[in-house]
Amino acid sequence: MYNSPFLRQKASVRRVMVTVLVAMLPAIAVQVWLFGIGLLLQLAIASAVALACEAGMLALRRRPVARALGDGSALVTAWLIAVCLPPLLPWWMIVLGTAFAIVIGKHLYGGLGQNPFNPAMLAYCVLIVSFPALMSQWPGLHGGDAAAQLHWIAGGERTLDAMTGATPLDALRTGLHGGGEVASVMQSAAVGPAFGHVAGAGWEWVALAWAAGGLLLLAMRIITWHIPVAFLGTLAAIAGLASAIDGAHFAGPAFHLLAGGSMLGAFFIATDPVSGATTPRGKLIFAAGIALIAWLIRSFGAYPDGIAFAVLLMNICVPLIDQKTQPPVFGHKLGKPDGGAK
Amino acid sequence: MLPRLFSFNGGVKPDPNKGDSTREPIARLPLPPQLVVPLHQHIGGTPRPLVGVGERVLRGQRVGGADGNVSSAVHAPTSGRVIAVESRLMPHASGLSAPAIVIEPDGEDRHVEREAFDWHAASPGEVRDFLRDAGVVGLGGAVFPSHLKLNPGKAGHTDTLVLNGAECEPFITCDDMLMRTEPEGILRGALIMKKMLAARQVLVGIEDNKPEAAAALKAAAAALGDTSLEVVVVPTRYPAGGAKQLIRVLTGIEVPHGSRSTDYGVQCFNVATSLAVFQALEQGEPLIRRIVTVAGNVERPRNFEVAIGTPIGFVFAHAGLKPDTDKLIMGGPMMGMPLPGVDAPVVKATNCLLASSAALFPPPEPELPCIRCGECARACPADLQPFELYWHSRSRNFGRAQEYHLFDCIECGCCAYVCPSHIPLVDYYRYAKSEIWARERDKDAADSARERFEFRNWRAEREKEEKAARLAARSAAKPAAAPAATDGAAPTADAAVDPKKALIEAAMARAKAQKEAVAAKNTAEPDAAQQAQIDEADARRARAAATPDSERTE
Ligand code: SF4
Ligand code: SF4
Numbered sequence: 001m002y003n004s005p006f007l008r009q010k011a012s013v014r015r016v017m018v019t020v021l022v023a024m025l026p027a028i029a030v031q032v033w034l035f036g037i038g039l040l041l042q043l044a045i046a047s048a049v050a051l052a053c054e055a056g057m058l059a060l061r062r063r064p065v066a067r068a069l070g071d072g073s074a075l076v077t078a079w080l081i082a083v084c085l086p087p088l089l090p091w092w093m094i095v096l097g098t099a100f101a102i103v104i105g106k107h108l109y110g111g112l113g114q115n116p117f118n119p120a121m122l123a124y125c126v127l128i129v130s131f132p133a134l135m136s137q138w139p140g141l142h143g144g145d146a147a148a149q150l151h152w153i154a155g156g157e158r159t160l161d162a163m164t165g166a167t168p169l170d171a172l173r174t175g176l177h178g179g180g181e182v183a184s185v186m187q188s189a190a191v192g193p194a195f196g197h198v199a200g201a202g203w204e205w206v207a208l209a210w211a212a213g214g215l216l217l218l219a220m221r222i223i224t225w226h227i228p229v230a231f232l233g234t235l236a237a238i239a240g241l242a243s244a245i246d247g248a249h250f251a252g253p254a255f256h257l258l259a260g261g262s263m264l265g266a267f268f269i270a271t272d273p274v275s276g277a278t279t280p281r282g283k284l285i286f287a288a289g290i291a292l293i294a295w296l297i298r299s300f301g302a303y304p305d306g307i308a309f310a311v312l313l314m315n316i317c318v319p320l321i322d323q324k325t326q327p328p329v330f331g332h333k334l335g336k337p338d339g340g341a342k
Numbered sequence: 343m344l345p346r347l348f349s350f351n352g353g354v355k356p357d358p359n360k361g362d363s364t365r366e367p368i369a370r371l372p373l374p375p376q377l378v379v380p381l382h383q384h385i386g387g388t389p390r391p392l393v394g395v396g397e398r399v400l401r402g403q404r405v406g407g408a409d410g411n412v413s414s415a416v417h418a419p420t421s422g423r424v425i426a427v428e429s430r431l432m433p434h435a436s437g438l439s440a441p442a443i444v445i446e447p448d449g450e451d452r453h454v455e456r457e458a459f460d461w462h463a464a465s466p467g468e469v470r471d472f473l474r475d476a477g478v479v480g481l482g483g484a485v486f487p488s489h490l491k492l493n494p495g496k497a498g499h500t501d502t503l504v505l506n507g508a509e510c511e512p513f514i515t516c517d518d519m520l521m522r523t524e525p526e527g528i529l530r531g532a533l534i535m536k537k538m539l540a541a542r543q544v545l546v547g548i549e550d551n552k553p554e555a556a557a558a559l560k561a562a563a564a565a566l567g568d569t570s571l572e573v574v575v576v577p578t579r580y581p582a583g584g585a586k587q588l589i590r591v592l593t594g595i596e597v598p599h600g601s602r603s604t605d606y607g608v609q610c611f612n613v614a615t616s617l618a619v620f621q622a623l624e625q626g627e628p629l630i631r632r633i634v635t636v637a638g639n640v641e642r643p644r645n646f647e648v649a650i651g652t653p654i655g656f657v658f659a660h661a662g663l664k665p666d667t668d669k670l671i672m673g674g675p676m677m678g679m680p681l682p683g684v685d686a687p688v689v690k691a692t693n694c695l696l697a698s699s700a701a702l703f704p705p706p707e708p709e710l711p712c713i714r715c716g717e718c719a720r721a722c723p724a725d726l727q728p729f730e731l732y733w734h735s736r737s738r739n740f741g742r743a744q745e746y747h748l749f750d751c752i753e754c755g756c757c758a759y760v761c762p763s764h765i766p767l768v769d770y771y772r773y774a775k776s777e778i779w780a781r782e783r784d785k786d787a788a789d790s791a792r793e794r795f796e797f798r799n800w801r802a803e804r805e806k807e808e809k810a811a812r813l814a815a816r817s818a819a820k821p822a823a824a825p826a827a828t829d830g831a832a833p834t835a836d837a838a839v840d841p842k843k844a845l846i847e848a849a850m851a852r853a854k855a856q857k858e859a860v861a862a863k864n865t866a867e868p869d870a871a872q873q874a875q876i877d878e879a880d881a882r883r884a885r886a887a888a889t890p891d892s893e894r895t896e
Binding site for chain 1: 351596597599601675677706711719726755760762764772
């Protein structure tokens with residue numbers, strides 16, 4: 001016997017997760033096209049590890065395995081990890097990161113819906129803290145043929161210059177540390193083809209593909225506008241302000257929006273519902289906070305891209321943000337003599 | 343003139359499914375071999391039975407008298423013989439039984455002599471008493487006694503009377519068909535109520551998926567020639583027919599939970615209730631029949647005019663229940679409740695009888711954890727955060743649930759309708775509410791026990807003092823004071839005892855105030871707002887408050 005409502009919309013966690021996976025496809029395709037097929041292998045490894053860990057943890061926790069595996073949430077985590085990491089990492093790092101995300105980031109906190117931290121970002125931060133050198137080796141544009149890429153992923157001898165190229169954020173950081181200025185670094189042949197028209201050769205296309213996937217999520221009502229708009233808006237505003245004040249040492253808004261993980265973060269990572277803020281105003285604050293912290297790390301920190309750390313830091317604030325931004329309840333909006341309003 | 347419409351947040355758009363039951367006009371259902379008329383069919387006190395076994399009753403005869411003012415009468419739907427006054431199965435999910443008058447119709451349908459009542463000449467109080475004794479209660483599902491709502495409130499007048507013809511729940515069409523067939527009676531009833539409420543205007547709200555009903559009412563309004571009547575077509579969106587949502591859409595006013603809408607200048611009645619008011623006051627006909635939509639998994643979905651007390655199985659038999667029916671529901675698919683059996687009778691609250699099959703309403707998929715996607719919050723017409731309520735209800739953290747306005751939830755089901763994790767959210771809220779009520783009840787019981795105990799102590803002490811006083815009086819050999827001192831209530835003794843008594847009373851009042859403060863703490867993190875909510879819960883449980891808050895949707 002169950003109670004009302006007897007009517008339910010055709011919605012499921014599975015449908016939500018599958019939509020997210022589909023929305024990731026354009027960016028994955030562009031990335032493979034521009035940087036080689038390494039990413040595909042990483043996606044496969046991450047997926048397999050995520051499903052295996054999820055199944056193992058569910059069995060350990062005595063939960064129905066098949067049903068929970070089918071919800072697709074582990075796959076989303078796996079794919080997010082794979083697209084965040086440099087695609088030519090040796091396979092064991094992907095395994096390590098994914099296993100960490102699922103086992104510690106998700107299930108030790110109680111499984112789906114319970115984790116306070118974004119598991120994919122947790123994995124990214126653990127790897128970058130533990131293996132900073134490997135984590136900065138991104139392939140250059142059309143870097144290396146398939147065989148060579150697979151050789152690297154399999155753990156083979158790495159000859160750095162052969163295939164890697166600095167990411168735009170890295171190149172900018174190195175250039176600025178070397179005493180250069182934004183404009184000259186960007187034009188400098190020394191850093192090679194990292195900079196395209198705005199934010200690095202090829203990278204702009206990847207960013208745009210992420211944005212396209214994000215618009216799909218918006219259209220399918222999987223996410224709301226609050227987080228992407230607040231994140232990108234804040235990032236652009238801060239970057240614009242900083243570069244207006246000191247254009248020699250701070251890159252402008254267009255560069256920040258299209259470089260690194262900005263678009264991926266705005267639409268796919270900061271929007272993770274489980275670990276993010278839930279109220280409309282809370283989402284704005286949450287996303288603006290991520291943008292601010294990410295920009296600070298990019299501009300002053302030791303790591304090339306700060307989005308992962310920014311997300312984790314803001315994850316900590318979520319309960320407080322949610323509590324302080326509860327929208328007014330029906331009938332309690334105008335402060336009429338109702339006795340129950342807060 | 344197009345009135346300005348407002349909007350409420352949230353809501354959902356399920357398939358209305360109203361076509362099948364509106365194809366045929368309303369049919370009058372024959373009388374069953376036995377009518378089971380429950381005494382308690384409304385919010386408020388249970389009526390006292392006025393007839394005994396074996397007694398002959400006439401159609402329209404009162405068989406249950408209102409118990410106090412927050413109650414309503416019940417009547418015999420036809421003439422016949424009372425064959426039992428006993429507990430019978432009620433149309434309630436819990437399968438409980440309650441006292442009912444069981445009548446065997448004699449087939450003559452002889453009417454009791456109609457009371458002559460000129461409501462124009464009567465005082466408002468008399469009209470309200472008449473409606474109470476005519477058993478008129480809200481027919482939208484809440485069955486709140488209508489006479490209690492026909493009071494203008496503090497201001498002495500009301501701005502707007504809202505007639506609810508929105509009928510937003512899927513499958514239900516009884517109001518739709520009633521508006522098509524009885525538009526004039528509905529509007530005349532509205533004008534009576536408008537007078538009683540001293541209202542400026544009447545707005546009839548109808549969802550835009552009922553053009554025939556809207557046209558019929560508009561024509562009737564034009565024929566009546568009363569410019570204060572306005573028929574307003576509102577967008578179809580569940581739950582636009584919730585009293586609060588409809589008031590909001592038509593007037594822009596948001597009536598908070600627990601307050602009287604008359605304090606905000608509005609009052610809301612269902613269209614069927616309006617017709618019942620008209621029939622009671624103008625035709626002397628108490629509430630003994632109602633329109634019931636029979637829909638869902640039946641051969642011939644249709645609206646029937648059914649005598650109150652007709653067994654539900656009898657009604658379904660006339661619509662042709664399909665064999666693969668797995669459940670019977672009273673009400674719509676969003677807010678209805680599963681019925682315990684076909685023997686339960688149709689009551690004043692029965693707007694719809696819905697047969698369910700696995701194909702029509704598939705059983706919910708297994709529940710998954712909440713992923714905090716916020717879909718429920720976007721769908722909630724009360725602007726709540728359903729997943730927070732769920733969280734705190736589930737962990738039995740009822741204080742927090744109340745902080746998140748648990749009692750503002752109208753149980754409309756929108757949140758559960760959209761939830762991708764298939765969580766039966768409303769079940770959790772119902773559970774939390776009933777737990778809170780139960781705790782409050784326990785607390786009340788404990789409080790009154792403590793009060794009794796303290797009163798006994800106080801009395802013992804007083805007696806001791808009086809005895810001492812008597813002894814002192816006697817030893818002082820002042821015979822004049824002696825007889826007076828033996829009786830604490832006598833004026834001379836009062837002079838002696840009163841200061842003491844006043845002190846004790848003050849102390850008791852202080853103790854009581856402290857106790858209340860402590861008791862409030864027991865229910866987790868008290869504050870003024872929460873206490874107010876607890877008080878509201880009290881009021882609702884006692885069914886004593888005259889707030890029409892419980893008006894259900896549609
Ligand atoms: S719709 Fe369901 S899963 Fe989504 S936040 Fe609400 S309760 Fe959680
Ligand atoms: S049932 Fe309650 S919480 Fe759910 S949508 Fe309706 S009012 Fe909101």
